[in-house]
Amino acid sequence: MNNPHWLNKTRAIILFTLMLLTAFLIISWSSYEVARQSLNDEIEENTLPLTSDNVYSEIQQDLLKPIFISSLMAHDTFVRDWVLVDREEDPAAMIRYLGEIDRRFDTLFSFFASDKTRRYYDPKRVLETISEQADRDRWYFQIKAMGDDKAYVIDARPDPEDPSHLDIFVNHKVMDYQGNFIGITGIGISVQKVRALIEKYERRYNRAIYFIDKTGAVVLHGTTFKRPLQIRLQPGLSQLATSILTVPGGSYQYDDRGRKVLLNTRLIPEFDWYLMVEQSEHPLQRVLFRTLIKNLGIGIGVSALFLLLLWLTIGGYQRRLEYMATTDKLTGIMNRQAFEYRFQRLRGQNLDENGLLSMAIIDIDHFKHINDRYGHGAGDRVIQHIAHLIQATLRRSDSVCRWGGDEFLVLLKGCRGDEALARMETLARVIEQTEVSTDRAVIKVTVSCGVAEHRGMENLDALIDRADIVLYQAKQAGRNQAKMRD
Numbered sequence: 339m340n341n342p343h344w345l346n347k348t349r350a351i352i353l354f355t356l357m358l359l360t361a362f363l364i365i366s367w368s369s370y371e372v373a374r375q376s377l378n379d380e381i382e383e384n385t386l387p388l389t390s391d392n393v394y395s396e397i398q399q400d401l402l403k404p405i406f407i408s409s410l411m412a413h414d415t416f417v418r419d420w421v422l423v424d425r426e427e428d429p430a431a432m433i434r435y436l437g438e439i440d441r442r443f444d445t446l447f448s449f450f451a452s453d454k455t456r457r458y459y460d461p462k463r464v465l466e467t468i469s470e471q472a473d474r475d476r477w478y479f480q481i482k483a484m485g486d487d488k489a490y491v492i493d494a495r496p497d498p499e500d501p502s503h504l505d506i507f508v509n510h511k512v513m514d515y516q517g518n519f520i521g522i523t524g525i526g527i528s529v530q531k532v533r534a535l536i537e538k539y540e541r542r543y544n545r546a547i548y549f550i551d552k553t554g555a556v557v558l559h560g561t562t563f564k565r566p567l568q569i570r571l572q573p574g575l576s577q578l579a580t581s582i583l584t585v586p587g588g589s590y591q592y593d594d595r596g597r598k599v600l601l602n603t604r605l606i607p608e609f610d611w612y613l614m615v616e617q618s619e620h621p622l623q624r625v626l627f628r629t630l631i632k633n634l635g636i637g638i639g640v641s642a643l644f645l646l647l648l649w650l651t652i653g654g655y656q657r658r659l660e661y662m663a664t665t666d667k668l669t670g671i672m673n674r675q676a677f678e679y680r681f682q683r684l685r686g687q688n689l690d691e692n693g694l695l696s697m698a699i700i701d702i703d704h705f706k707h708i709n710d711r712y713g714h715g716a717g718d719r720v721i722q723h724i725a726h727l728i729q730a731t732l733r734r735s736d737s738v739c740r741w742g743g744d745e746f747l748v749l750l751k752g753c754r755g756d757e758a759l760a761r762m763e764t765l766a767r768v769i770e771q772t773e774v775s776t777d778r779a780v781i782k783v784t785v786s787c788g789v790a791e792h793r794g795m796e797n798l799d800a801l802i803d804r805a806d807i808v809l810y811q812a813k814q815a816g817r818n819q820a821k822m823r824d
């Protein structure tokens with residue numbers, strides 16, 4: 339009888355568990371997604387562009403300085419006059435001038451290449467003579483051939499004294515007062531210095547920062563940069579390369595082997611390079627994820643607590659309902675419904691085991707009279723007392739039920755009719771000898787019993803009918819006795 343209820347309870351708890359966990363999961367996950375999305379939007383729309391602006395404006399001071407210096411040199415009347423008044427026989431003045439530039443502006447290397455003599459001056463000496471045939475001098479002729487709209491070119495080329503060392507050169511055309519090309523001047527800055535600058539920004543803003551030229555080649559990067567030196571070869575970024583390189587700047591997202599990367603680009607027109615600022619994971623994203631896990635943990639904890647309380651509450655209610663549905667309120671013994679169920683079970687067992695089963699109906703004698711004389715409350719006390727005596731006198735294996743009014747039914751398992759009759763006789767004697775004390779009186783009570791042995795497939799109504807007939811006979815025979823159906 340307990341099992342189906344227990345199963346129902348378990349099923350209800352599992353259902354609640356699933357509902358609660360699903361609700362917690364949906365709520366936690368959706369709030370995490372909303373927070374993550376707004377953080378991403380914030381990074382994409384504000385933080386990254388802001389970093390890009392900051393880096394750009396700082397880099398302007400550091401990287402654009404060489405452009406200003408070389409422009410200053412190219413327009414310096416000393417440089418132009420020195421060429422025009424034919425003072426190239428006196429290189430010392432130019433060498434001193436270049437040395438002075440390095441000293442004043444703290445540049446790595448300044449130079450002047452004269453178109454008339456093709457001499458290349460540095461701050462120490464006349465370094466070489468530029469030759470149209472030499473590969474390494476090709477830059478000179480390319481710049482000379484450039485249109486008038488472009489005054490300078492930024493170029494990364496090996497240091498002439500240490501080819502393994504890359505330097506960035508700002509090469510500025512020098513024109514005479516009539517606009518004729520008379521040479522190239524400029525300065526070099528160390529790549530190492532720029533790299534240190536990039537790393538400084540990377541550390542400060544916690545982002546990856548690098549520069550690409552208009553072909554997508556990575557021209558400058560920090561030491562932690564461990565990717566192909568061409569964005570067209572970078573996983574995820576390669577698909578964006580064309581759109582990045584055709585506009586002056588923008589915000590992008592790409593997937594680098596499962597890692598989402600947010601990217602902001604910005605063209606630096608003076609260099610014709612793009613400043614690339616990337617962010618793969620914001621520290622707040624980790625905090626958000628930890629919060630999600632914490633929320634889920636709290637959710638599971640609260641669910642577990644709630645379900646435990648629910649389990650106990652349902653269990654309590656279920657037991658109460660079960661008790662109410664199967665127990666007679668006045669006496670606390672089995673009621674009709676429970677007895678019918680018990681009879682079905684015992685009958686089933688009896689058929690299987692070929693065993694014995696008997697039934698007795700017990701009816702209080704002249705109960706109406708007790709009610710009338712001592713009141714309904716005293717009647718109730720008598721019913722309770724008789725119920726108690728039946729239980730106390732019979733075996734634990736006998737099932738006792740209040741069938742209604744002053745009538746009780748007893749199922750005696752493993753009992754032949756005559757054995758059951760003997761037990762009922764004993765019971766009648768016990769009851770006869772006891773008294774029921776009430777507020778108003780001490781009442782003596784007797785009972786009459788009808789006994790019948792269960793036969794084969796006989797149902798409860800038929801068995802009761804047979805026992806009832808002998809009960810009637812017992813009443814007729816003077817009450818306070820038990821009789822059995824032959």
Ligand SMILES: Nc1nc2c(ncn2[C@@H]2O[C@H](COP(=O)(O)OP(=O)(O)OP(=O)(O)O)[C@@H](O)[C@H]2O)c(=O)[nH]1
Nearest residue numbers: 701702703704705706707709714715717718743744
């Ligand atoms: N106090 C009380 N009385 C009840 C209850 N249920 C039924 N009764 C009364 O019990 C009486 C039963 O009377 P009967 O069994 O018909 O007759 P009796 O007076 O017992 O006479 P016999 O059975 O012939 O000995 C009725 O008067 C009912 O009103 C109950 O729960 N409490």
